[in-house]
Amino acid sequence: MFFHKKLSHTITLHPSFLGPRMREYVTKRLYKDVEGTCTGRYGYIVAVVAILDIQTGKIIPGQGSAEFEVKYSAILFKPFRNEVIDAVVETVNPMGFFANAGPLRIFVSLTLVPADMKLDLDSNPPSLRSDDQKIEKGTLVRVKLSGTRVDATSIYGIGTIKEDYLGVIE
């Protein structure tokens, strides 16, 4: 789910930047530090929408660098357990298939795919087939997330398509 949230970040500027274009450096540093990052708490910070406030900088005693607390609003992408999300299939392998929903990678195990879909590894590309549906690279699927896992730089999802109204999207 995409959220629009107000966040706060502290930027430390080396004394050489404390001059006429200081605010510009602070905003550039904010974009560089924060956009594209991923945390367990906020999910993916996709893009900064607006800078709301840059507080007066505080010089760190003994160092000369200045600390600025910047308040900004951003688009966040965070997946939740039991959320239904649309995704694009990337690969099909003997264990199941991988699908991408933006920056989120979702794995759907074969055990969580309806029983009437059979694995066909000989086709090019490998696919899952049933009488009326086919899942292969590029297919759009509706997946329900049964869990998420966060590591240092990304979030992974585990999904299912075994319930009503899930699976291939026409």
Added chain:
Amino acid sequence: MPLPVTGGDGDTIWTMRMPKNKLVRPVTEESLDAARLELGVDFQDAECLLISEVKVLLEAQYDSKKEEKNLDEVYTKTLEYVQKFSRYTNRDTIKEVRALLKPTELEPFECAQLGNLCCSEYEEAKSLVPSIGSRISDEDLDSLLKQMDSLKKYQG
């Protein structure tokens, strides 16, 4: 500190009174659940965006990002995703969808899910967004979905 407790037959049994556990269990990822609308402290009251709204916002930034060669992987993947799955093509339609969803009793998360998934009937909506429950009647939900569907069909 041991306290004396008198047993039934007159004997005194010594027992310990355990201190009350004042430690509050921190909220872990496992306790967050969209089906029960438990999004955690940070997102419980946060504004949820429709995929189409995200598309408008990201496209507005595309030119300046491209010029500064600041296109990171997360941004490009998300832009591709929202362009593929966006249901509403222009800002007016998005405004009208939001106007349809606002007067209902639905939570922001549920409104955004309905706007993104575009269900055709109320059973599908209630199955995919189970937290809706009985917060809105079947007829109202059905009429809402039909209005959203016609907005999508007849948008410019």
